[in-house]
Amino acid sequence: MSTSLLVQYAVIGLVVLASALIVFRKLAPTLTNRWLAAASIHFSRSGHAAWVRAFGQRLQPKQATGNCSDGCSTCGACGPKPPAAARTDAVPLEFRPRQ
Structure with missing residues (x-):
């Protein structure tokens, strides 16, 4: 196998x-x-090198801040909105066999 491959x-x-x-x-x-x-906890232990601890700090997930832009959905205000009222003028499709 060649190097480029x-x-x-x-x-x-x-x-x-x-x-x-x-x-x-x-x-x-x-x-x-x-x-x-x-x-993050594993890499941030005190026995590791400084660059490994820095990598562990960088891996730490973002915490929810409590505002509506973080998507934490703890208050229920950020969740999906309920569907709009159903249209009353919609007519269901009817499929009929060919004659």
Whole structure:
């Protein structure tokens, strides 16, 4: 296997891994916040090097601030809005067999 092909596979693998992490973070934010908090605690211990502790501090998930822009949904005001009143002029479709 040539070097350029190996580099190409490595780059594609990194792109796929990054996109999978982004999708997983969008679909399961609570789980990923728990995992980030656990990793942050592990890396922030006093026995590690300074750069490892700094990395652990950087991994720490953002905390909810209590305003409506953070999406914490603790008060219920930020959640999805109820659907609008159903239209009364809508007529359901009727499917009839061909003649």
